[in-house]
Amino acid sequence: MDNVVISIKDAVVSYREDVALQGVSLEVRRGEFIGIIGPNGAGKTTLLTVINGLGKLVHGQARVLGLPVNGRNGIKLRRRIGYVAQVENIDPRLPINVRETVMVGSYGRLGLFRRPTRPQWENVDRVLDMVGITHLARRPIGHLSGGEYQRAAIARALVQQPEIFLLDEPTASIDPQAQREILSLIQLIHKEYHMTTLFVTHDLRQLPSVCQHLILMKEGRIWQQGDPKAMLKREILSQLYGAPVSVPTEIAGS
Amino acid sequence: MESHILQYQFMQHAILAGLYGGVTCSIIGVFVVTMHLSFIGVCIAHAAFAGALLGILLGFNPLIGALLFSLTSAGIIGPMADRGELNPDTSIGIIFSLMLGLAFLFLGLMPGSRTEALNLFWGSILTVSRQDLIFLGIVAVIVIGLVAIFYKEIQAVICHRQVALAVGIPATLIFYGLLFATGLTVTASLRSIGGLLIYSLILNPAAAAYQLTYSLKRMLLIASAFGIISCWVGLAASYFLDIPSGASIVITACIIFGLATAFSPKRKVRRWQQARLSD
Numbered sequence: 431m432d433n434v435v436i437s438i439k440d441a442v443v444s445y446r447e448d449v450a451l452q453g454v455s456l457e458v459r460r461g462e463f464i465g466i467i468g469p470n471g472a473g474k475t476t477l478l479t480v481i482n483g484l485g486k487l488v489h490g491q492a493r494v495l496g497l498p499v500n501g502r503n504g505i506k507l508r509r510r511i512g513y514v515a516q517v518e519n520i521d522p523r524l525p526i527n528v529r530e531t532v533m534v535g536s537y538g539r540l541g542l543f544r545r546p547t548r549p550q551w552e553n554v555d556r557v558l559d560m561v562g563i564t565h566l567a568r569r570p571i572g573h574l575s576g577g578e579y580q581r582a583a584i585a586r587a588l589v590q591q592p593e594i595f596l597l598d599e600p601t602a603s604i605d606p607q608a609q610r611e612i613l614s615l616i617q618l619i620h621k622e623y624h625m626t627t628l629f630v631t632h633d634l635r636q637l638p639s640v641c642q643h644l645i646l647m648k649e650g651r652i653w654q655q656g657d658p659k660a661m662l663k664r665e666i667l668s669q670l671y672g673a674p675v676s677v678p679t680e681i682a683g684s
Numbered sequence: 685m686e687s688h689i690l691q692y693q694f695m696q697h698a699i700l701a702g703l704y705g706g707v708t709c710s711i712i713g714v715f716v717v718t719m720h721l722s723f724i725g726v727c728i729a730h731a732a733f734a735g736a737l738l739g740i741l742l743g744f745n746p747l748i749g750a751l752l753f754s755l756t757s758a759g760i761i762g763p764m765a766d767r768g769e770l771n772p773d774t775s776i777g778i779i780f781s782l783m784l785g786l787a788f789l790f791l792g793l794m795p796g797s798r799t800e801a802l803n804l805f806w807g808s809i810l811t812v813s814r815q816d817l818i819f820l821g822i823v824a825v826i827v828i829g830l831v832a833i834f835y836k837e838i839q840a841v842i843c844h845r846q847v848a849l850a851v852g853i854p855a856t857l858i859f860y861g862l863l864f865a866t867g868l869t870v871t872a873s874l875r876s877i878g879g880l881l882i883y884s885l886i887l888n889p890a891a892a893a894y895q896l897t898y899s900l901k902r903m904l905l906i907a908s909a910f911g912i913i914s915c916w917v918g919l920a921a922s923y924f925l926d927i928p929s930g931a932s933i934v935i936t937a938c939i940i941f942g943l944a945t946a947f948s949p950k951r952k953v954r955r956w957q958q959a960r961l962s963d
Contacts, residue, residue, distance in 0.1 A: 482850065509852030518846075523950050525718060525900040526843040534840045538852025543833065570898040571843075590851055 433459045435495055435594060435626050436481055442489035443476050450476040452650040453490070461624045463640045465658065467631055468647035469671050474630040477647070478596045481628070482511045495593055509538040511594045512587030512625075516602040517579055522572035528582050529554060529567040535589035554589055561585045561615060577608025584615060595619075595627040601636045613638050634667065635678050646670050689923065694810055698929075701812045701876045702915025704824040706889070709882070710911030711827055712869045713890025714904055715862050718842045723773065724761055725866055726883050727780040731757035732870040733879030734783045736804050737790035746804065747819065750874050754867030757783065762860045787879075807878025807930035809919055816875050823872035827865055831904070834858065839900050878930040888937035889914060892944035910940050 436458035443451040451473045458464055466474050479485030480492050483504030492499035494507055512535070532554050533546055540546065558564045561581040566574065574582060580600055587595065597616065601609040617640045620627055631637060637644075637658070644658040648670055654661060667675040689695050716725045735753025739746035757779055764775040791801055803811075812820075831838060840848040841858045848855040866886075873882050889910035893903045918933030925932070 484849065505852045505854060507852075508850055511850075513850040515846070515850075521720075523894060523898075524843050525894070525898050525903045526839065527898060530839070531844065531847075534844060534847060534853075535851055537836050537840055537848075540836075542837065542854075545836065586847070586851075 435460045436628075437493045438477075438480060438490070439492075440490035441477075441480055441487055441492060443473075443480060443485050444488050450650055451480065451485075454480075454650070454652055455490075456645070456652065458626060458628070460626055463620055463627045463629065463638070463642050465629050465631070465637050465641035465644045466647060467634060467637065467644065467670070468653070470632055471649075472632075472647040473650040474632070474647050475598050476650075478513070478598055478628060478630060481594070482513055482596060483507045505538070509590070510592060511596060512590050512592030513596045514580070514583045514587050514598065514600050516599040517576045517604055520572050520579075522570070524570065524572045526571055527568050528563065528571055528574065529558065531571045531582055532558060532585045532589055535586035536591075539590065554585075557585045557588050560588070575608070576604035577611060580604060580608070580612050581615065584612070584619070588619065592625060595625045597627065597629045599631055600629075601631070602633070609636065616640075634662070634675070637662075637678070694812075695923070697812045697814065697817050698809045698876075698919050699916065700817055701809050701820055702919055702933075703912055704817070704820040705809075705873045705876055705885070706911030706913075706915040707908045708820070708824045708827045708869045709873055709877075709885045710889040710893075710907035711831060711904055712862075712866050713886040713888075713911075714893065714900070714907050715838070715842050716866065716886060717890040717894050718900075718903075719845070719862075722887060723776050723780070724765070724863065725886055727761060727776050727783065728754050728757055728863070728867050729870045729879060729883040729886075730780060730783040730787065732867065732874055732882075733804060734787040734790065736871075736874055736879065737787055737794070737801055740801050740804075741790045741794055746800075747816075747871055747874065750871040751868070753783070754871050755864055758860070758863035758867045762863050766856065766859075804874055804879050806928050807874070807876050807881060809876040809915070809929040809933065810922065812876050816872075820872045820876070823868050827869060830861070830865065834861075838862070843900070876929075877933060881930040881934045884934040885911065885914060885937055888934070888941040892937075892941040895941075895944045895948035895950055898950075910937070910944075914940060 434457050436456065438454060438456040441451050441454045454477060466477065468474055476485050480487060481494055483499050495510055497503045497507060499507065536546060536550055558567055561584055563578060563581045566578060571582065601612050613636065617638050620640050629638060629641065641658050644655065644661040645652055646654045646661060653670060654666065662677050664675065664677050667677060716722060732750040732754035735749035736746035739749030761776055761779055791798065794801060837853050837858050840853050841855050845855055870882050877885055890907045892910050893907035896906055897903050914933050914937035918936040919929060921927060921932040922929035
């Protein structure tokens with residue numbers, strides 16, 4: 431029980447008339463790699479926002495890293511949780527470079543009134559090297575390709591030294607080669623740091639092979655969950671997506 | 685410029701007002717331009733103008749009215765834009781039209797001469813009082829001080845607001861703080877630049893600097909320099925050509941923006957943008 435880092439009980443989240451999560455309960459243990467799949471609008475992203483305190487519960491309870499998720503703990507929790515969203519379309523003229531963007535990851539933990547120190551900048555350089563974009567460090571962030579941008583986003587999350595890693599469709603809207611590279615990087619990071627990771631995707635081919643447990647979401651509920659091999663069956667997936675689905679022959683990135 | 689004109693106190697006040705106003709408006713402009721919040725800034729500027737007119741109408745200090753209205757509008761616009769209950773453009777447009785309506789209502793209700801009210805339209809840097817100058821100087825120190833203290837948080841929020849929120853920076857507080865600082869700056873610059881023209885001084889130097897650098901620190905410095913140059917060149921033009929000072933300052937700022945855009949090294953970013961879109 432001590433090993434449980436995320437505990438959600440009967441969570442309901444609503445955006446005005448739309449109920450995005452309907453009574454979701456979930457427990458995640460330290461170091462687990464959880465895949466979350468389901469069609470668009472299934473509540474996958476909302477589930478992640480409940481964990482990092484950005485989603486407001488209208489019913490139910492959530493406890494993350496030993497703290498109840500509420501308005502008071504939200505900022506404290508987010509400092510300990512890395513979050514990578516899908517590629518966003520950013521202004522190419524934005525006055526910030528890749529190295530500075532990655533450093534933003536440490537600002538929450540650093541707190542107000544304190545400036546980043548030389549060792550922290552050296553840490554940023556180490557992480558940039560790890561994700562393979564040292565050569566882009568001084569480039570404006572708006573000048574990166576989708577794959578490069580996601581590497582920078584992962585680097586930013588790592589600089590944060592998170593205890594939980596939330597990945598929300600990190601390979602959406604990028605080319606197949608970059609998708610493979612990002613997935614390999616995510617798997618490498620998990621093997622290296624053993625961070626509790628929740629990986630959301632609607633694309634079954636993007637499910638990393640390190641995934642230990644698979645959650646299938648539909649219409650704001652956890653529809654089924656279990657071992658990925660048991661879940662990735664044609665009948666189950668076709669019911670989940672409401673259309674015939676072919677099962678990927680091999681899990682991506684392996 | 686003939687050196688003896690610097691001996692006049694009104695000219696010394698005007699030069700200092702140009703320095704303080706030019707720097708403060710340009711720094712605020714950097715945030716507004718980077719966050720693509722131009723319309724919010726216009727709205728706050730008009731709110732300050734309406735508040736100042738109410739002050740004149742009811743007989744209290746117009747700057748107090750301007751401060752109350754601009755801070756209140758910033759306090760309403762921020763949450764409205766964030767909650768998404770209405771499209772941000774719609775909600776800001778409604779507040780903007782309300783402020784413009786109130787401004788004309790207060791102007792219409794004003795008995796007798798409306799000279800003081802009309803001065804707030806166009807501003808007059810050559811008649812800035814010592815009291816106005818002190819207020820402008822205090823606001824400049826506050827804005828520069830806050831930027832120095834919260835630089836890293838401000839950089840994160842204006843460039844990556846959602847990321848700033850996700851890493852545990854009090855992003856909403858910083859965002860509202862920037863809106864309040866906009867209101868404060870507009871209020872302090874109202875008498876010298878004028879309610880209708882102030883926003884140009886916020887927008888143009890920052891937009892010009894945005895064309896020239898990818899570094900936020902350099903952008904703040906370049907925008908401040910452009911703001912001061914706009915004020916001082918406009919001031920000189922106003923004095924020697926006997927034209928309204930607010931208008932000459934704004935036209936100078938627009939010319940600087942035009943030149944910066946024409947010689948911008950960022951013009952090639954369209955290629956990057958197209959490459960990203962086709963990626």
